[in-house]
Amino acid sequence: MTCRYCGESAGWWRRNCASCRRLLAAFEENRGADFQSMMQIFRATGVAMETIEKFLEADPRGDGSVRDQIAADMTNDLMRALGNDTRQTAADVKRIRERGNWVNLDRRPTE
Numbered sequence: 001m002t003c004r005y006c007g008e009s010a011g012w013w014r015r016n017c018a019s020c021r022r023l024l025a026a027f028e029e030n031r032g033a034d035f036q037s038m039m040q041i042f043r044a045t046g047v048a049m050e051t052i053e054k055f056l057e058a059d060p061r062g063d064g065s066v067r068d069q070i071a072a073d074m075t076n077d078l079m080r081a082l083g084n085d086t087r088q089t090a091a092d093v094k095r096i097r098e099r100g101n102w103v104n105l106d107r108r109p110t111e
C-alpha cells in the first residue's frame with residue numbers, strides 16, 4: 001500500500017510508512033505544542049525533512065492537514081487562556097485558510 005501521508009510505499013499491510021508512523025506518534029504525544037516546538041520534535045525523530053513536509057501537508061481524511069491540526073490546537077489553547085471555550089477543529093482552520101483569511105499563525109512572519 002501507499003503511505004497516506006507521504007505517498008511512499010508503506011508495505012502491503014500498512015496504511016502509513018515507518019517514518020510517518022513515527023511522526024504521527026510524536027504528534028499525538030505532543031498535541032498542543034506550538035508549531036516551532038512541534039517541528040523540533042519532528043526533526044528529533046530522525047525522519048527526513050522532505051518527508052516531514054509531506055506529512056504536514058497531508059490530509060488523509062479530508063478534514064484538515066496535520067499543519068491545520070497543529071494550528072487548531074494552538075488556537076484552542078489560546079482561546080482557553082482567554083476564557084473562550086469555542087473549539088476550533090482542523091477542518092475549521094482548513095476552511096479559513098482556503099478562504100484566504102488565514103493570518104499564517106503557524107508560520108514565521110516574512111521579513
Ligand SMILES: [Zn+2]
Binds near residue numbers: 006008017018019020
Ligand atoms: Zn509516509
